[in-house]
Amino acid sequence: MNKPMSLPDDQYRELNQQLRRMTRRGFAWGGAAILSGFAAWKWLGSRSEEEMLRWPLRRALELDEKLARATFNPARKSREFLPRSARMPRVNGRYGIDPNLERKSWRLQIAGSSGALAWTLDQVKALPRFEITTELRCIEGWSEIVTWGGARLVDLASATGLALRTGQVGDPMTHTADLLPYVSLTTPNAGYYVGLDIASALHSQTLLCYEMNGEPLTILHGAPLRLAIPVKYGIKNLKQIGTIVFTDSRPADYWTSKGYDWYAGF
Numbered sequence: 001m002n003k004p005m006s007l008p009d010d011q012y013r014e015l016n017q018q019l020r021r022m023t024r025r026g027f028a029w030g031g032a033a034i035l036s037g038f039a040a041w042k043w044l045g046s047r048s049e050e051e052m053l054r055w056p057l058r059r060a061l062e063l064d065e066k067l068a069r070a071t072f073n074p075a076r077k078s079r080e081f082l083p084r085s086a087r088m089p090r091v092n093g094r095y096g097i098d099p100n101l102e103r104k105s106w107r108l109q110i111a112g113s114s115g116a117l118a119w120t121l122d123q124v125k126a127l128p129r130f131e132i133t134t135e136l137r138c139i140e141g142w143s144e145i146v147t148w149g150g151a152r153l154v155d156l157a158s159a160t161g162l163a164l165r166t167g168q169v170g171d172p173m174t175h176t177a178d179l180l181p182y183v184s185l186t187t188p189n190a191g192y193y194v195g196l197d198i199a200s201a202l203h204s205q206t207l208l209c210y211e212m213n214g215e216p217l218t219i220l221h222g223a224p225l226r227l228a229i230p231v232k233y234g235i236k237n238l239k240q241i242g243t244i245v246f247t248d249s250r251p252a253d254y255w256t257s258k259g260y261d262w263y264a265g266f
């Protein structure tokens with residue numbers, strides 16, 4: 001796993017140079033703003049929009065992602081808490097959630113470049129069950145400690161083989177050269193969707209949850225199955241999963257299309 005995560009020397013140099021350039025640009029920018037605040041503000045406002053963000057800000061986010069990816073260590077875990085500190089968070093975000101979802105006919109659609117499958121909830125529950133107590137961190141500024149119960153996404157990947165180009169069943173982390181680099185998750189009605197880098201998706205704390213704080217998941221918290229991914233902000237913790245697609249291309253993401261950072265990780 002370390003190879004694609006670690007940063008080659010030349011990229012590290014490039015990153016450093018970019019950082020220095022950005023800092024310099026930051027100072028120049030500050031100077032310009034002081035000299036002619038309003039004109040400078042207008043200049044920023046007149047730049048073409050990229051995914052709803054003014055480009056200097058977009059550039060900064062891209063650098064953030066490079067740094068985050070470069071320093072992401074799959075062995076490093078998000079902080080875990082005692083189960084007794086867990087609280088039920090507010091229901092936050094209902095995009096794509098169908099409150100009348102027919103649970104009996106619900107299937108988890110799983111696909112990769114080597115094929116596709118449809119799983120029942122019982123098949124997900126047959127995977128080893130894990131429980132972790134971590135912090136759900138919303139970009140709106142609140143966070144809550146939650147105990148999540150469910151199966152690891154990496155175990156689903158192992159069981160189906162779909163995270164690998166070859167479709168080979170077994171631990172995908174032992175074949176990192178064949179790993180598909182992204183995962184797309186969507187609600188059954190495609191009203192909400194998130195994209196993940198494969199390292200975060202297959203992180204040991206990333207769970208497909210059917211329980212929250214020891215209780216079966218409720219519809220508005222994402223039943224029958226939701227994602228808990230503590231290495232990412234709340235926006236990536238998709239509720240009511242319909243499809244999971246392992247893919248070569250960077251998936252669309254609901255909040256990225258509204259201007260938020262695609263990576264959205266810690």
Ligand SMILES: Nc1nc2c(c(=O)[nH]1)N[C@H]1C(S)=C(S)[C@@H](COP(=O)(O)O)O[C@H]1N2
Pocket residue numbers: 089090091092093094095096097137138139187192220221222234235236237238239240
């Ligand atoms: N389907 C769906 N999943 C979603 C959202 C949403 O609007 N729709 N909102 C996200 C956001 S912004 C947060 S903070 C968490 C909140 O989870 P909770 O409602 O269980 O507290 O769900 C995430 N998953």
Ligand SMILES: [Mo]
Pocket residue numbers: 092093137138139140234235
């Ligand atoms: Mo959120």
